[in-house]
Amino acid sequence: MRFDTGIFAALLLCAMPLAAAADTTEERLIRGDAVVRSLNNGVPQQTLERMREEFPFLAEATEAYALGDVWSRPGLDNRTRQLAAVAAFAALGERVFMKVHAGYALNIGVSEEELKEVVYMVTVPAGFPKAIAASQTLSELFSQRREAQQ
Amino acid sequence: MRFDTGIFAALLLCAMPLAAAADTTEERLIRGDAVVRSLNNGVPQQTLERMREEFPFLAEATEAYALGDVWSRPGLDNRTRQLAAVAAFAALGERVFMKVHAGYALNIGVSEEELKEVVYMVTVPAGFPKAIAASQTLSELFSQRREAQQ
Amino acid sequence: MRFDTGIFAALLLCAMPLAAAADTTEERLIRGDAVVRSLNNGVPQQTLERMREEFPFLAEATEAYALGDVWSRPGLDNRTRQLAAVAAFAALGERVFMKVHAGYALNIGVSEEELKEVVYMVTVPAGFPKAIAASQTLSELFSQRREAQQ
Amino acid sequence: MRFDTGIFAALLLCAMPLAAAADTTEERLIRGDAVVRSLNNGVPQQTLERMREEFPFLAEATEAYALGDVWSRPGLDNRTRQLAAVAAFAALGERVFMKVHAGYALNIGVSEEELKEVVYMVTVPAGFPKAIAASQTLSELFSQRREAQQ
Amino acid sequence: MRFDTGIFAALLLCAMPLAAAADTTEERLIRGDAVVRSLNNGVPQQTLERMREEFPFLAEATEAYALGDVWSRPGLDNRTRQLAAVAAFAALGERVFMKVHAGYALNIGVSEEELKEVVYMVTVPAGFPKAIAASQTLSELFSQRREAQQ
Amino acid sequence: MRFDTGIFAALLLCAMPLAAAADTTEERLIRGDAVVRSLNNGVPQQTLERMREEFPFLAEATEAYALGDVWSRPGLDNRTRQLAAVAAFAALGERVFMKVHAGYALNIGVSEEELKEVVYMVTVPAGFPKAIAASQTLSELFSQRREAQQ
Numbered sequence: 001m002r003f004d005t006g007i008f009a010a011l012l013l014c015a016m017p018l019a020a021a022a023d024t025t026e027e028r029l030i031r032g033d034a035v036v037r038s039l040n041n042g043v044p045q046q047t048l049e050r051m052r053e054e055f056p057f058l059a060e061a062t063e064a065y066a067l068g069d070v071w072s073r074p075g076l077d078n079r080t081r082q083l084a085a086v087a088a089f090a091a092l093g094e095r096v097f098m099k100v101h102a103g104y105a106l107n108i109g110v111s112e113e114e115l116k117e118v119v120y121m122v123t124v125p126a127g128f129p130k131a132i133a134a135s136q137t138l139s140e141l142f143s144q145r146r147e148a149q150q
Numbered sequence: 151m152r153f154d155t156g157i158f159a160a161l162l163l164c165a166m167p168l169a170a171a172a173d174t175t176e177e178r179l180i181r182g183d184a185v186v187r188s189l190n191n192g193v194p195q196q197t198l199e200r201m202r203e204e205f206p207f208l209a210e211a212t213e214a215y216a217l218g219d220v221w222s223r224p225g226l227d228n229r230t231r232q233l234a235a236v237a238a239f240a241a242l243g244e245r246v247f248m249k250v251h252a253g254y255a256l257n258i259g260v261s262e263e264e265l266k267e268v269v270y271m272v273t274v275p276a277g278f279p280k281a282i283a284a285s286q287t288l289s290e291l292f293s294q295r296r297e298a299q300q
Numbered sequence: 301m302r303f304d305t306g307i308f309a310a311l312l313l314c315a316m317p318l319a320a321a322a323d324t325t326e327e328r329l330i331r332g333d334a335v336v337r338s339l340n341n342g343v344p345q346q347t348l349e350r351m352r353e354e355f356p357f358l359a360e361a362t363e364a365y366a367l368g369d370v371w372s373r374p375g376l377d378n379r380t381r382q383l384a385a386v387a388a389f390a391a392l393g394e395r396v397f398m399k400v401h402a403g404y405a406l407n408i409g410v411s412e413e414e415l416k417e418v419v420y421m422v423t424v425p426a427g428f429p430k431a432i433a434a435s436q437t438l439s440e441l442f443s444q445r446r447e448a449q450q
Numbered sequence: 451m452r453f454d455t456g457i458f459a460a461l462l463l464c465a466m467p468l469a470a471a472a473d474t475t476e477e478r479l480i481r482g483d484a485v486v487r488s489l490n491n492g493v494p495q496q497t498l499e500r501m502r503e504e505f506p507f508l509a510e511a512t513e514a515y516a517l518g519d520v521w522s523r524p525g526l527d528n529r530t531r532q533l534a535a536v537a538a539f540a541a542l543g544e545r546v547f548m549k550v551h552a553g554y555a556l557n558i559g560v561s562e563e564e565l566k567e568v569v570y571m572v573t574v575p576a577g578f579p580k581a582i583a584a585s586q587t588l589s590e591l592f593s594q595r596r597e598a599q600q
Numbered sequence: 601m602r603f604d605t606g607i608f609a610a611l612l613l614c615a616m617p618l619a620a621a622a623d624t625t626e627e628r629l630i631r632g633d634a635v636v637r638s639l640n641n642g643v644p645q646q647t648l649e650r651m652r653e654e655f656p657f658l659a660e661a662t663e664a665y666a667l668g669d670v671w672s673r674p675g676l677d678n679r680t681r682q683l684a685a686v687a688a689f690a691a692l693g694e695r696v697f698m699k700v701h702a703g704y705a706l707n708i709g710v711s712e713e714e715l716k717e718v719v720y721m722v723t724v725p726a727g728f729p730k731a732i733a734a735s736q737t738l739s740e741l742f743s744q745r746r747e748a749q750q
Numbered sequence: 751m752r753f754d755t756g757i758f759a760a761l762l763l764c765a766m767p768l769a770a771a772a773d774t775t776e777e778r779l780i781r782g783d784a785v786v787r788s789l790n791n792g793v794p795q796q797t798l799e800r801m802r803e804e805f806p807f808l809a810e811a812t813e814a815y816a817l818g819d820v821w822s823r824p825g826l827d828n829r830t831r832q833l834a835a836v837a838a839f840a841a842l843g844e845r846v847f848m849k850v851h852a853g854y855a856l857n858i859g860v861s862e863e864e865l866k867e868v869v870y871m872v873t874v875p876a877g878f879p880k881a882i883a884a885s886q887t888l889s890e891l892f893s894q895r896r897e898a899q900q
Contacts, residue, residue, distance in 0.1 A: 021779070026771045047732060054742075055735045057720050057823070065815045066274045066728055073807070076267040080230055084268050087234035088241035088275045094729040097275065117226040118234050120357050124216045125238045125247065127577035128366055129394040132347060135355045142354075171329070176321045197582060204592075205585045207373070207570050215365045216578055223357070244579040270807050277727035278816055279844040282797060285805045292804075366574045376567040380530055384537035384568050388575045391538035397575065417526040418534050420657050424516045425538045425547065427877035428666055429694040432647060435655045442654075471626045479621070497882060504892075505885045507673070507870050515665045516878055523657070544879040666874045676867040680830055684837035684868050688875045691838035697875065717826040718834050724816045725838045725847065 025064055032068030039071075039078070039104035047100065078108050087118050090134035091126040099137050103145070112142055175214055182218030189221075189228075189254035197250060228258050237268050240284035241276040249287050253295070262292055325364055332368030339371075339378075339404035347400065378408050387418050390434035391426040399437050403445070412442055475514055482518030489521075489528070489554035497550065528558050537568050540584035541576040549587050553595070562592055625664055632668030639671075639678070639704035647700065678708050687718050690734035691726040699737050703745075712742055775814055782818030789821075789828070789854035797850060828858050837868050840884035841876040849887050853895075862892055 036045045051059040071081070082105035089098035102115050115138055123131040186195045201209040221231070232255035239248035252265050265288055273281040336345045351359040371381070382405035389398035402415050415438055423431040486495045501509040521531070532555035539548035552565050565588055573581040636645050651659040671681070682705035689698035702715050715738055723731040786795045801809040821831070832855035839848035852865050865888055873881040 021774065021776045023775045024771065025773045025778075028775075029771070051732065051735060054739055055716060055719070057716075057819075058723070058731060058735055061720070061723060061815070061819065062728060062732070065811070065819075069807075069811065069815075070271055070274055073267060073270065075263050076233075076271070080233055080264075081267075081271065083226075083230055084234045084237035085271060085275065088237040088272060089729070091238035091242055092275055092727075092729070094275060096733075097729045113225050114230075116355060116357075117223060117231075119355070120223065120361070121220055121226070121231065121235060122238060123358070123361060123577070124220055125235065125242055125244060125577050125579060127392075127580075128362060128574050129389070129392070129397045130577075131358060132351065132362070133396075135351060135358055139354050171324065171326045173325045174321065175323045175328075178325075179321070201582065201585060204589055205566060205569070207369075207566075208573070208581060208585055211365070211369065211570070211573060212578060212582070215361070215369075219357075219361065219365075239579070242577075242579070246583075247579045266805060266807075269805070270811070273808070273811060274728050277730075277842075278724050278812060279839070279842070279847045280727075281808060282801065282812070283846075285801060285808050289804050370571055370574055373567060373570065375563050376533075376571070380533055380564075381567075381571065383526075383530055384534045385571060385575065387534035387538040388541035388572060391542055392575055394575060413525050414530075416655060416657075417523060417531075419655070420523065420661070421520055421526070421531065421535060422538060423658070423661060423877070424520055425535065425542055425544060425877050425879060427692075427880075428662060428874050429689070429692070429697045430877075431658060432651065432662070433696075435651055435658055439654055471624065471629070473625045474621065475623045475628075476621045478625075501882065501885060504889055505866060505869070507669075507866075508873070508881060508885055511665070511669065511870070511873060512878060512882070515661070515669075519657075519661065519665075539879070542877075542879070546883075547879045670871055670874055673867060673870065675863050676833075676871070680833055680864075681867075681871065683826075683830055684834050685871060685875065687834035687838040688841035688872060691842055692875055694875060713825050714830075717823060717831075720823065721820055721826070721831065721835060722838060724820055725835065725842055725844060 025060070028064035028068035029060065030068075031072050032063035032066070035067040035071045036063075039082075039107060041107050045100065047096070079105070079110055082108065082110060083114065083118055086115060087122060090119060090122045091130060093126075093130050093133065095133055095137045098134060099141050102138060102141055106141075106145065112138075175210070178214035178218035179210065180218075181222050182213035182216070185217040185221045186213075189232075189257060191257050195250065197246070229255070229260055232258065232260060233264065233268055236265060237272060240269060240272045241280060243276075243280050243283065245283055245287045248284060249291050252288060252291055256291075256295065262288075325360070328364035328368035329360065330368075331372050332363035332366070335367040335371045336363075339382075339407060341407050345400065347396070379405070379410055382408065382410060383414065383418055386415060387422060390419060390422045391430060393426075393430050393433065395433055395437045398434055399441050402438060402441055406441075406445065412438075475510070478514040478518035479510065480518075481522050482513035482516070485517045485521045486513075489532075489557060491557050495550065497546070529555070529560055532558065532560060533564065533568055536565060537572060540569060540572045541580060543576075543580050543583065545583055545587045548584060549591050552588060552591055556591075556595065562588075625660070628664040628668035629660065630668075631672050632663035632666070635667045635671045636663075639682075639707060641707050645700065647696070679705070679710055682708065682710060683714065683718055686715060687722060690719060690722045691730060693726075693730050693733065695733055695737045698734060699741050702738060702741055706741075706745065712738075775810070778814040778818035779810065780818075781822050782813035782816070785817040785821045786813075789832075789857060791857050795850065797846070829855070829860055832858065832860060833864065833868055836865060837872060840869060840872045841880060843876075843880050843883065845883055845887045848884055849891050852888060852891055856891075856895065862888075 033044075036048065037043070048059060048062055051062070076084070082101055085101045086098055086105060089095075089101060105115060106112070116135070119131055119134045119138060122134060183194075186198065187193065198209060198212055201212070226234070232251055235251045236248055236255060239245075239251060255265060256262070266285070269281055269284045269288060272284060333344075336348065337343070348359060348362055351362070376384070382401055385401045386398055386405060389395075389401060405415060406412070416435070419431055419434045419438060422434060483494075486498065487493065498509060498512055501512070526534070532551055535551045536548055536555060539545075539551060555565060556562070566585070569581055569584045569588060572584060633644075636648065637643070648659060648662055651662070676684070682701055685701045686698055686705060689695075689701060705715060706712070716735070719731055719734045719738060722734060783794075786798065787793070798809060798812055801812070826834070832851055835851045836848055836855060839845075839851060855865060856862070866885070869881055869884045869888060872884060
């Protein structure tokens with residue numbers, strides 16, 4: 001069951017030593033994959049998978065650097081990291097990526113209300129259009145997840 | 151002592167009822183002022199004060215809306231709110247405002263390491279220039295605060 | 301008839317005293333609603349209404365702050381305010397919101413030619429892609445309004 | 451006297467036929483120069499002049515296209531054009547250029563209050579940091595002009 | 601045949617003297633049209649053509665300034681100019697325009713691999729979302745061109 | 751002599767095998783350092799060095815990912831890569847980083863005129879303020895390099 005794979009990946013991450021200079025790219029890719037699975041209920045992430053065939057370097061950079069190096073760092077708990085990421089993507093108007101990370105946040109137990117609070121807050125640094133667009137994307141996400149559960 | 155005023159303001163905030171439709175702008179301004187003092191060790195915030203004489207509406211909008219309405223909302227704990235704000239300001243390249251909110255974060259107990267983690271994360275949504283600029287601003291902030299303590 | 305509601309709302313706005321510190325949020329919301337109706341031929345605005353159920357704070361912030369506090373200010377005549385807003389939204393690439401405010405502008409008597417002039421001007425601060433995208437959105441708006449009149 | 455040169459340039463602009471396909475670049479440069487002088491109290495504009503020696507194409511493009519082609523278009527009155535430009539530059543965070551065009555606005559009779567209103571409005575499309583930065587730049591401009599008059 | 605028209609336009613461009621102060625707008629428009637045809641396999645460009653009827657000034661500014669003045673300049677070879685443009689559009693998130701210029705690049709002999717390299721590079725100045733979006737747009741472009749050849 | 755170290759680093763880069771999955775982070779850091787030295791006349795890069803003590807992860811990410819993984823890729827010749835990077839940084843308004851990469855471009859034989867051409871081109875995707883700011887930064891760079899040679 002998906003949930004089991006998610007838990008397994010989370011355990012794998014805990015068991016993995018911190019990134020170090022002797023890390024190979026292979027290990028960083030594995031760590032990045034474990035990050036995705038622990039955030040994405042055990043399944044691969046669609047935007048990342050799409051890139052593998054035609055843009056292999058970008059898929060690897062996303063998996064090894066963004067996920068394997070950055071996202072696996074222990075100095076920020078997952079919940080805070082996801083909410084800070086949602087704030088950044090929303091402020092930048094990067095709706096697709098905000099949606100992905102908001103989904104990860106919900107998967108790890110962040111509430112819909114907390115995500116809305118971040119979007120409300122985004123009116124201040126980024127203005128109303130970015131926040132309103134983010135709210136529409138969150139609305140879509142919540143709705144899709146409710147349907148998927150039926 | 152400053153710290154006492156900060157605690158007093160935090161208590162005042164707790165005692166204040168949530169924002170409601172019967173709220174007057176006067177009450178929203180008071181709440182916004184309490185938010186600043188609880189985040190800023192009890193003292194007014196310089197960027198806000200500068201605006202009062204020549205741009206009164208903007209000072210009021212910042213105090214009543216941004217601080218009084220948004221920042222006082224209870225649905226997100228202060229630590230997460232400040233870190234999400236730092237992420238948004240950093241991603242947007244708004245260094246001055248990132249510095250203000252990073253200072254607030256430190257005032258309420260967030261560590262320098264957690265702030266660095268947010269800046270590291272910003273390389274992903276916003277690229278390396280924004281993250282590097284943010285790191286220089288954080289470095290400045292940490293340094294100024296160390297000097298101020300001497 | 302719609303036009304009558306628009307005129308009524310405009311008269312209501314004139315009759316309302318300026319925003320003041322004793323204003324309640326309730327009054328600011330009413331003023332915001334009057335602003336929308338006076339700009340939008342008497343009918344509610346779709347993007348705003350969509351948010352009411354799931355993102356009530358954002359709907360209120362838009363109505364009370366953006367519309368009730370900012371947009372009702374008398375220091376700038378409606379025509380200039382709308383054209384300046386169109387310029388800002390266009391420069392930022394916020395096409396949806398530019399379209400809304402360009403529609404308001406047309407409703408209050410600004411000509412299609414004046415809107416085109418603003419879009420031409422946007423090439424200078426924001427470059428050709430933003431201006432060209434804005435021209436495509438204006439084209440859509442003009443076309444939809446012509447159809448609606450048939 | 452400067453004012454006389456400004457009036458002369460404005461008259462020259464009125465006397466010049468609209469841009470047409472037979473226009474030479476030479477004529478567009480002359481028109482652009484007349485636009486600057488009519489907006490800038492008869493004197494050349496510093497940012498433009500700085501570019502002439504080392505970046506001649508950019509100086510020409512600014513003078514012939516931005517000023518000669520766009521800024522001289524009659525379809526938008528000067529006051530509205532300047533205020534829309536101020537809104538766009540402020541929303542984009544382009545403080546230097548906002549300052550130049552706000553100065554032009556004041557030169558042609560726009561009031562300080564109207565410029566402040568545009569900056570207040572910018573909180574909505576672009577957020578508070580952009581508007582607050584714009585207010586600080588306007589404050590600088592107003593202050594420098596007051597000193598210059600003494 | 602298209603290819604012949606593209607070659608003819610390229611020859612025409614070579615035969616045309618450099619832009620000069622005596623250039624008429626008419627000549628700049630002709631040069632801009634020659635630039636498009638030499639980059640676009642001899643056929644007009646769709647985004648530009650769409651604007652001619654309703655936004656004639658913007659169509660002319662694009663053709664005379666962007667294409668006729670800037671894009672025809674000899675100081676940068678076509679390949680480098682197109683790749684630099686792709687980098688700029690991709691970094692800005694201007695996917696539609698990036699696609700147009702990536703198409704031009706392919707038309708003049710730039711390889712798919714070189715375009716991918718530019719997109720990989722964009723992760724550094726602009727972050728992963730912009731680069732990933734650009735990769736999706738390039739993927740679309742490559743795919744459409746393969747289909748068109750069948 | 752600096753030049754010798756630059757040549758040595760370039761030779762080292764040629765001798766190094768392409769990035770591969772078995773690469774350790776250590777090797778990627780070495781490659782990144784070689785990239786900097788080959789572009790920067792053999793000396794370390796100041797912005798990168800500043801980060802090492804207080805933001806070690808960011809310094810490593812810049813050196814290993816941005817420089818070691820991306821910048822060392824062979825699919826784009828150095829000259830094109832640098833000019834595309836200058837275009838991207840300039841379009842984004844990232845003047846400090848544009849200056850660094852423009853410096854690298856000059857170090858590897860790109861001419862001042864070619865850099866100016868890229869800046870002229872940036873008016874189209876990003877507007878005149880970004881291009882004018884970039885021209886001022888290039889002017890500073892050219893001037894500082896001339897002084898350094900005396």
